[in-house]
Amino acid sequence: MKAVVARVQAAQIPLDVPYADIDYMERYKDFTLGSDWAGFAEYVDELHKMGLHLILIFDPAVEADYGSFQRGREQNASFIEWAKPSQVPTKIQNQYPLAKDTLIMLGNVWPDRNTAMPDFLDPTNKTLQWWTSECQLFHKTGVTSVHAYFPEDVWYSLVPETYATRMDIGYVDVEARLDSLTPVYARGGYVIPRQQGNMTTTQSRLNPLEVLITVADNVSSRGELYWDAGDDLFESLDKHKRHHWEFTFTMTSGNATLSSVCESCDPSVSIPSLDVIEVLGYGYYPNFSNFQLNGKKVNINVQTSSFSPFSRRLLISTSNLVKLSDYTPSGGFILSWSHQPA
Known part of the structure; x- marks a missing residue:
């Protein structure tokens, strides 16, 4: 290791x-x-x-009523067994045809049905052979696309080549190359907190916070941010030191507003500033010179901020835009801006 x-x-x-x-x-x-x-x-x-x-990692368990268990029985894989027939709880055993009239010990682990424990010390090696074949069956190599289903709603692509694109509804073949990250899509109507990653979470937590806002049709977007020390212990949530923010984004033809209320803002818990706001599905031209934070003018860095009417993507990026550490319990902020005439 x-x-x-x-x-x-x-x-x-x-x-x-x-x-x-x-x-x-x-x-x-x-x-x-x-x-x-x-x-x-x-x-x-x-x-x-x-x-x-x-x-x-600890040992696996296999539910006793589906294909994997059936293939294990057919391939003579070994499972943990009772020592003698009189120990078998037949009332449970008889519910599973694949385990009925056997000594296989059925228990409960992660699945909601009874499970059998593979005996990986099987001297015949058949259990290991079966387990290997299950892994091979589950994982098909060389596949570069996914036949994905998008339920009826608003969905945006977070794939670099099609970023911010609104997806078609229904079954869609999406590219999933072996040299790229898994394709990710965001549902409209949400405010999603995020943060640039580093080599460890400890380092990542020092980076500025961001929110990704996905616009839905004729509804506001909402989301939450829960932030604590990351690895502290506590006896009850009431006494747990944390920041808990609730975000709401609304947009009209004249202006847009990102508002947030902090249900619990503990000053002893360090939290980075909110520096980046990204909006997908933005249908208006923003006025970067007319931003206000809690009624006071705020300067937006136009060198790092942008708007594309083609992808309908708005990016607001300004260092220390909203200093979340400045707010007390039950406090909050309202960031608003106007739109340019069409």
Whole structure:
């Protein structure tokens, strides 16, 4: 794991959470540590000092009434079993034809139906062969497009090549190249907080905040921002130190307004300023010289802000535009601006 994490960081690939798979266990037993992983606890401390987190993987479970379990039975995969027939709870077992009249131990884990536990210590290796075939069946290699369905509503593309484009409704073939990020689309009518990423969440939290506003037909856009220390402990939400902002965006032919109320703004919790506001589906020409924050004129950086009537994308980018740390509980702000005549 040390070598893998070091290679990823050396390549400047953002890494926030390494995953330690079942290899760290002793003979795949939960809550054990293999002899080859001596010093693992100290390395976890190193990860935390770098601002990273860690997730440990535990054993899977397979629901006893669908294709994966059926294929496992057909391929003679081994599952954890009761020691003798008298121990089998037949009332439960008889609900699952694929497990009926077997010693397979059914339990409950993540699925809402009973599950069977694969025996990965199976000396015949058939369990591992079945599990490998399931992974291969699930993952089709080389696919470069997705036959996606867009429900009836307003949807905007966040894919770089078609950014801000309003999508057609229904089934649409969208490109999903192997050298690109997964295609992402945003539903109209929302205010979505976001933040530029860094190599770790600790570093990312220092970047200015942004909001992406997606305009729907004849309705306002709304959203929320919840911000706390990130890794603190608390006994009750009432006593938890945080910032909780509720955003509302409205637009008419004459002006536009982004308003926000802070349900709880604790000054002891550091929060970055809101520097970037991006609006998709913007149908008017904004007047960059007529912005007001809580009734007072505010200067917009026209070098970093822009509007495209073709993509209907408005970008407002100004350093320290709204200093969220200045507001107290139940406080808020109203950022408004006018439109140029058509």
